[in-house]
Amino acid sequence: MKKSFLIAILFAICNQLTFAQKETTIVTLKTDQKAPIINKHIYGHFAEHLGRSIYGGFFVGDTSKIPNTNGVRNDVVKALKELKIPNLRWPGGCFADTYHWKDGIGPKENRPTIVNQWWGGVTEDNSFGTHDFLNMCELLETEPYISGNVGSGSVQELSDWVQYTNFTGKSPMSDLRKQNGRTEPWKVKFWGIGNEAWGCGGNMKPEYYAGEYRKYTTFMPDGLTRIASGASSDDYKWTETLLKDIPLKMLGGVAIHHYAVIDWNKKGADVDFTEDLYFKTMKEALKMEELVTKHSAVMDKYDADKKIDLVVDEWGGxxxxxxxxNPGFLYQQNTMRDAVLAGATLNIFNNHADRVRMANLAQCVNVLQAVILTDKAKMILTPTYHVMKMYSVHQDAKLIPVSFNSPLYTFNGESLPAVSVSASKDKNGLVHISLVNVDAKNKNKVEIDISNLGIKNVSGTILTSSKLQDHNSFDVPNKIVPVAFKGFENKKGKLEIAIPPFSVITLEAK
Structure with missing residues (x-):
């Protein structure tokens, strides 16, 4: 009996050792001289004339008691500059294909109003127009990304807009710009040729839109990054049609849109959600890996040299x-779920930096997965803001490819990859590794071999909280903020890390 008891103990110990080995995820960092640069424009943002995004969010008017510069909130500008936002997309979204830019220039008292048919049926007074947006981009030190009106506009209208914003010589549009107080052009580089042409941008078929794109871009000067209105999620036929029907020299980028929505008729609560809803949301968010991979594969058939950008210019929860x-204002809170969603999505974009070179979180202020929320004079930063700031270290850094087999996050018989990782090395030689644990209940152990990188010192930052539903409010604005992370050991060039449930970590190594 003693012998059998001893055997049983030894068997149990072996099982425990095997389990412990399986518990630890081994992450390999690859040194690849041909690895791409992570384009800073992956970290772009989006501001649509929707709800309180522009009015009350970015713009309060120059007579407001809220501190502002030419009507733009100073606190919002300061926060976004600290985020190092590389570009800002405007005026939509669906609003773009109803927007006529000449309504938003000249004396504000003379500007006509329109009804915002897409978002709440409210009156748009056009007090925030081209000058306001482009001057705001200068304050933000960011690149403007303008979505042109193809759905209800004209070739002449878009051509005039480009000339108004960009032309240095004498012309009717540059003269009009000077008449309205701006001598030097803004030199707008990024232009979207319509938005969601398959839906609110005109309900077009891909073949028809390809023809419209060719027509519109024919009358736009060279040197611009012209971005085609792309597919909704997994519509690979749309992407294939554009690449097949449009000469590659006319394409700067092809867009796709994907939101982590479980049911368009019943999307679920923004704060009081269950683990079931969290799991389903993350399942939809992590589909981005498949979408980027498959759309890239379609593009590779026609553009093997990867000259055309894949632009994910709308994404988020x-x-x-x-x-x-107001249901048309799309105002939602931002919890730890959104932080995890953002971190995992940005890891996907980083790891596909050979093709994904631009993306825009939807949206920047007071709409959907916002990084900033405002309430009159008050402003708070959301968990997503903090993730974007933590990840800003990857902007224009060289990708370090990673390989690992993720443990699984299992719920109700379904499983998702629990761990998400991306890494880069910046121009100063600093290595940054970002890790996400999607699992709602269990920590995950990770081991990263950094011995070949010559690293001596490692520090870390973590964003996490006690509950998935936790969020920053106007009463408690700093409930969730990044703090120093100490949950790792460097053992002879091997980092051993314990990642808490639903948390986002960025390590800096030098």
Missing amino acids: WYDVQKDT
Whole structure:
């Protein structure tokens, strides 16, 4: 009996050792001289004339008691500059294909109004127009990305807009710009040729839109990055049609849009959600890996040299609006779920930096997965803001490819990859490794071999909280903020890390 008891103990110990080995995820960092640069424009943002995004969010008018510069909130500008936002997309979204830019220039008292048919049926007074947006981009030290009106506009209208913003010589549009107070052009580089042409941008078929794109871009000068209105999620036929029907020299980028929505008719609560809803949301968010891979494969068939950008210019979480708010304003809170979603998505973009060179979180202020929320004079930064700031270290850094087999996050018989990782090395030689644990309940152990990188010192930052539903509010604005992370050991060039549930970590090594 003693012998059998001893054997049983030894068997149990072996099982424990095997389990412990399986618990640790081994991450390999690869040194690849041909690895791409992570384009800073992956970290772009989006500001649509929707709800309180522009009015009350970015813009309060120059007579407001809220501190502002030419009507733009100083606190919002300061926060976004600290985020190092590389570009800002405007005026939509669906609004773009109803927007006529000449309504938003000249004396404000003379500007006509329109009805914002897409978002709440409210009156748009056009007090925030081209000058306001482009001057704001200068304040933000960011690149403007303008979405042109193809759905209800004309070739002449878009051609005039480009000339108005960019032409240095004498012309009708540059003269009009000077008449309206701006001598030097803004030199706008990024232009979207319509938005969601398959839906609110005109309900077009891909073949028809390809023809419209060719027509519109024919009358735009060379040297611009012209971005085609791309597919909704997994519509690979749309992407294939554009690459097949449009001469590659006319394409600067092809867009796709994907939101982590479980059911468009019943999206679920923004704060009071269950683990079931969290799991389903993350399942939709992590589909981005498949979407980027498959759209890239389609593009590779026609553009093997990867000259054309894949532009994910709308992404994020989309839930039911906050109680007692206008359903057309898309105002939602931002929890640790959004932080995890953002971190995992940005890791996907980083790891596909050979093709993904631009992306825009939807949206910047007071709409959907916002990084900033405002309430009159008050402003708070959301968990997503903090993730974007933590990840800003990857902007224009060289990708370090990673390989690992993720443990699984299992719920109700379904499983998702629990761990997400991306890494880069910046021009100063600093290595940054970003890790996300999607698992709602269990920590995950990771081991990263950094012995071949010549690293001596490692520090870390973590964003996490006690509950998935935790968020920053106007009463408690700093409930979730990044703090120093100490949950790792460097053992002879091997980092051993314990990642808490639903947390985002960035390590800096030098």
